[in-house]
Amino acid sequence: MTVTATRLAKPAPSLDPMIRLVANDMNAVNQVIVDRMRSEIPLIPQLAGHLISGGGKRMRPMLTLASAQLLGYQGTSHHVLAAAVEFIHTATLLHDDVVDGSDLRRGRRTANIIWGNPASVLVGDFLFSRSFQLMVDAGSLKVLNILSGASAVIAEGEVNQLTAVRQVGLPEERYLSIIDAKTAALFAAACRIAAVVAERPEAEELALEAYGRNLGIAFQLIDDAIDYVSDAGTMGKDAGDDFREGKMTLPVILAYARGNEEERTFWKDAVEGRRTSDEDFAHAIALVRKSRAVDDTMARARHYGGLAIEAIRGFADGPAKAAMIEAVEFAVARAY
Amino acid sequence: MTVTATRLAKPAPSLDPMIRLVANDMNAVNQVIVDRMRSEIPLIPQLAGHLISGGGKRMRPMLTLASAQLLGYQGTSHHVLAAAVEFIHTATLLHDDVVDGSDLRRGRRTANIIWGNPASVLVGDFLFSRSFQLMVDAGSLKVLNILSGASAVIAEGEVNQLTAVRQVGLPEERYLSIIDAKTAALFAAACRIAAVVAERPEAEELALEAYGRNLGIAFQLIDDAIDYVSDAGTMGKDAGDDFREGKMTLPVILAYARGNEEERTFWKDAVEGRRTSDEDFAHAIALVRKSRAVDDTMARARHYGGLAIEAIRGFADGPAKAAMIEAVEFAVARAY
Numbered sequence: 278m279t280v281t282a283t284r285l286a287k288p289a290p291s292l293d294p295m296i297r298l299v300a301n302d303m304n305a306v307n308q309v310i311v312d313r314m315r316s317e318i319p320l321i322p323q324l325a326g327h328l329i330s331g332g333g334k335r336m337r338p339m340l341t342l343a344s345a346q347l348l349g350y351q352g353t354s355h356h357v358l359a360a361a362v363e364f365i366h367t368a369t370l371l372h373d374d375v376v377d378g379s380d381l382r383r384g385r386r387t388a389n390i391i392w393g394n395p396a397s398v399l400v401g402d403f404l405f406s407r408s409f410q411l412m413v414d415a416g417s418l419k420v421l422n423i424l425s426g427a428s429a430v431i432a433e434g435e436v437n438q439l440t441a442v443r444q445v446g447l448p449e450e451r452y453l454s455i456i457d458a459k460t461a462a463l464f465a466a467a468c469r470i471a472a473v474v475a476e477r478p479e480a481e482e483l484a485l486e487a488y489g490r491n492l493g494i495a496f497q498l499i500d501d502a503i504d505y506v507s508d509a510g511t512m513g514k515d516a517g518d519d520f521r522e523g524k525m526t527l528p529v530i531l532a533y534a535r536g537n538e539e540e541r542t543f544w545k546d547a548v549e550g551r552r553t554s555d556e557d558f559a560h561a562i563a564l565v566r567k568s569r570a571v572d573d574t575m576a577r578a579r580h581y582g583g584l585a586i587e588a589i590r591g592f593a594d595g596p597a598k599a600a601m602i603e604a605v606e607f608a609v610a611r612a613y
Numbered sequence: 614m615t616v617t618a619t620r621l622a623k624p625a626p627s628l629d630p631m632i633r634l635v636a637n638d639m640n641a642v643n644q645v646i647v648d649r650m651r652s653e654i655p656l657i658p659q660l661a662g663h664l665i666s667g668g669g670k671r672m673r674p675m676l677t678l679a680s681a682q683l684l685g686y687q688g689t690s691h692h693v694l695a696a697a698v699e700f701i702h703t704a705t706l707l708h709d710d711v712v713d714g715s716d717l718r719r720g721r722r723t724a725n726i727i728w729g730n731p732a733s734v735l736v737g738d739f740l741f742s743r744s745f746q747l748m749v750d751a752g753s754l755k756v757l758n759i760l761s762g763a764s765a766v767i768a769e770g771e772v773n774q775l776t777a778v779r780q781v782g783l784p785e786e787r788y789l790s791i792i793d794a795k796t797a798a799l800f801a802a803a804c805r806i807a808a809v810v811a812e813r814p815e816a817e818e819l820a821l822e823a824y825g826r827n828l829g830i831a832f833q834l835i836d837d838a839i840d841y842v843s844d845a846g847t848m849g850k851d852a853g854d855d856f857r858e859g860k861m862t863l864p865v866i867l868a869y870a871r872g873n874e875e876e877r878t879f880w881k882d883a884v885e886g887r888r889t890s891d892e893d894f895a896h897a898i899a900l901v902r903k904s905r906a907v908d909d910t911m912a913r914a915r916h917y918g919g920l921a922i923e924a925i926r927g928f929a930d931g932p933a934k935a936a937m938i939e940a941v942e943f944a945v946a947r948a949y
Contacts, residue, residue: 320775376731395711398711400768403772409764418752421748432736432739433652435738436739
């Protein structure tokens, strides 16, 4: 019996195949990142390096590289563009941590805590400018169009999220449009630009865009679910950050919608900042579980994950496609 | 005698000829600005509009338009690019006010005071992204190269300034490199891109770049001098802001360098934040005057103004050239 069980057990999905797939390319990307982070002003590489070398998975540049391999692209333009994508992402993280007043990211103190908000704002601006310089180096107006569009959408999504904070009763649709903008837009662009540099037909651009977008939504849904099932150790950020900041993420939206009068009063008080203790957070977790709000958030993540996998069905089978499918499975399985 | 004196008196230099020169073009630029400031997120046009319609002179887009006229450019690409330049400038102002904690700009409450730092950071990011979308619309990789380079240099200059704050004894060279980056780089780029869209030889690009750069340095020198000769009414910002923030501007650098031991102790205390009262500021103004630090700051501004005028000497005479020369004379005469 034990033998059978072992043989039948499917290993947990992993990001490792994708990491291995792009390992050589990623070395080239890292070289671009290190080279272009340089500045005569020492604080810039110091602060940027803290975050860039701070244990991130480089998910977005990895998607550019994997997508390029899926298409059999043989050039090197994608290395510069993958670095540009990572710079945009890093700039938004620096600004996010200022906006949220966060003090912990990936288990380390945030740049704004170490060097202050002004430095984080300005170094974010620097990285953002550098990302556009990298795109100019790559020489494709079409890529510039996609990434400048994504950047504008990200900023819009962040402002939208800011105005949605502490709004109990936020509709699920508004939440979805926020995560579509602030997270999925860059995932989508990161994948799509690979088809542009590989000079593939627009249908393939759109297929990769759909893969990235749906993966990005699934990724963010799981991130938001994890805030209500996990602790600071596994998250690398303070457990309950979203809760204490009054962020209307899907677990809260569903738990509020499904709550009785007493529970809705609790959520309103919590979201508006009148219940922020550890006991309040524990109660929130209990309500979120009771209402199956986390389960349903994860179910929605699996739905979008399925759409992501479906989007690349038409591409030739091979290690790139397999790794991209497993990356989706990994993303939606993270919370277990 | 009175008649003669009246006849001989030269009218004060004015920006009006340049404003009249570009009035029609500026209407087109303003239309682009209004169109591209739009967003489904109402806070974005609201906050951006507060600053963009807040009485700024639109100096930088005006320089793009005047330079294009100097070259006899007949197209319309420069309208979009002038709007892009204004968006970059507005984004940096939004972030500057967050970084400096300013509460007054051009005589009005700053956006960060009205809507908070998070909104100012994110709307700045939005405008910055939009500026790159506008450049993509204009379709010139060369312009994108110039303006993304200028943006990176501006951010570097701002970080450099941040690390120079409260450093009494800052060398004049370091101050010059800061204002060259944070102010002159965008003036230079605004002028240069006109030569690119007009497809003029590189020598003309460089001449306009030199005009813009030297005008930008002169402009910033006078701005920094005004902080020590004027009051909030004329400045549209709080008098003594630079003083209280411990900013090492040229008037302070010169007054400190020329001070006796007692005066240097005062400056050190002031710059390091231990002397910030109105009496301290009055004493600072007295020291700056006594040491001729403001006069010499203005003399340096006139020097750079002269270089700006010299840079465009080779272009054909006409209303555009005359307006550009008078704009320099206006810039360096502002403090009187």
